[in-house]
Amino acid sequence: MVSKTKLLMNVEKIRADFPILSRTVRGKPLVYLDSAATSQKPQAVIDSVSDFYSRYNANVHRAIYELGEEATRAYEGAREKIAQFIHARSPNEVAFTKSTTESINTIAYGWGIKGKLREGDEIVSTVMEHHSNHVPWFFVQDAKGVKMKWVGMSDDGALKMEDYDTMITKRTKVVTVTQCSNVLGTINPVQEIAKRAHEVGAICVVDAAQSVPHMPVDVQKIDCDFLAFSGHKMLGPTGIGVLYGKEERLQEMEPLMGGGEMIREVHLGIAKWNDVPFKFEGGTPNMAGAIGLGVAVDYLNKIGMDNVRQHEVELTEYALDALSDVKGFHGFGLKDASRRGGVISFTLGDVHPHDIASILDVEGIAIRSGHHCAQPLMERLNVPATARASFYVYNTPEEADRLAAGLRKVLDVFA
């Protein structure tokens, strides 16, 4: 077990950068343990958004004046930073969307519904996906008569890798998987899964909403065809997300949204698309959001993603240990913290997760309760809901202790 003092990072210094962490909630210091839902923002990110609107707000790629140049430079600069952050070959492989959800819908529509998929083709997914990596594929299933298969999970929360042996066949065209479960924290071997997909000529789509914010991610190493994530879960603003795609995949794919920016030329009744990635950015983009996300990437780079990951492993290990002493605590997911992200889903005796969350709220502790937008996974775990605590760079072992103390209070109320 990690001792409180041996944490690698200077968390207090990091916490000082996040203004919200100094506020109180219901009279108690805020303990924010819901970063898997959305992360808090450092002052630098908040300032960058405000700075954009205060100093150089203008529409990107259109305005023929200095402000527009500055806005375009900052917006495209953010794209470059993000491309480097995930080790894309080129910024052209990074399209801005509003969220992971929009990114996956763009793939499902452009590559699935408008693309080459035919009746009889198959999509292989898993039972542990977030709804945003389930439902867009249901659209494809319904529109194209494509068959879906879902890889199962062991009771401790690992994907049944052997299912891929039988489920991936020559009919498989898409293999989609989350890199890190938003409920269990399980980190899936996406590199291996991408390899399996490619062996039969299928593409591999990775939902990286819970991985890119928390660990080093290298799209070239994974060799996935597409990868999606959101800015707001990685210290960035809301309303900005990323669709990564190999350039050739993006080229062959139809855009989801038509409008300004995404066109090369338009005549009455006919249009030609702009180059990638711009053909996926119809309409005036979320410029402040993209710029803010670029600053969030700078911030994470300054800490170092290896350090972010190491911090969360240590904290998860510490928290699992502290929580296991609480009577009735039942944690889901793998026991080995090195195989999971900083997400702990749990139940506490027969106390309903909503009651747990309300009582913790009065203690100033913010956790999530419910089905976490993963109802098929809840069905697999055979629970209607769980409580979930999730960690990020600014969380401390003391906060894990406060969570444990809060859970003892829950037990007192229901004693």
Place this chain on the structure above:
Amino acid sequence: MADLKALYQEQILDHSKNPRNFHKLEPADRTALGRNPLCGDQFTVYLRMEGDRIADVAFEGQGCAISKSSASMMTQAVKGKTEDEAEHLFDRFHDLVMGKEADPDSLGKLAVFQGVSEFPIRVKCASLSWHTLKAALESKGSISME
């Protein structure tokens, strides 16, 4: 500051652990299923009517302490009431959990749910069974609290 004890009153905890009228009613004249997809709570409310009067009422299902105790106390409160009386009581209960009821004590035992008004996100929990009752009275079959 919101008071935990105001939310989890003794009677609420008692009814959540030992819900009353917690069974299927057979035969039932009217039933409805109420679900809160946000938290997975779901209850079925069964009614036996005599004319427009609720002769018997029972419920089954699962949910948090607030939703379960509310369902339990709802069954006690509406048994013997006419449809109009039950719907009127629901209106007043809704005002209570929204913090709009001027005279909570006039609602009798249901007044213990006054504390819910300090936790707006829990209003749906407290009112789920009441919405389900209303659906049963109107023979709607099922409702979903989005």
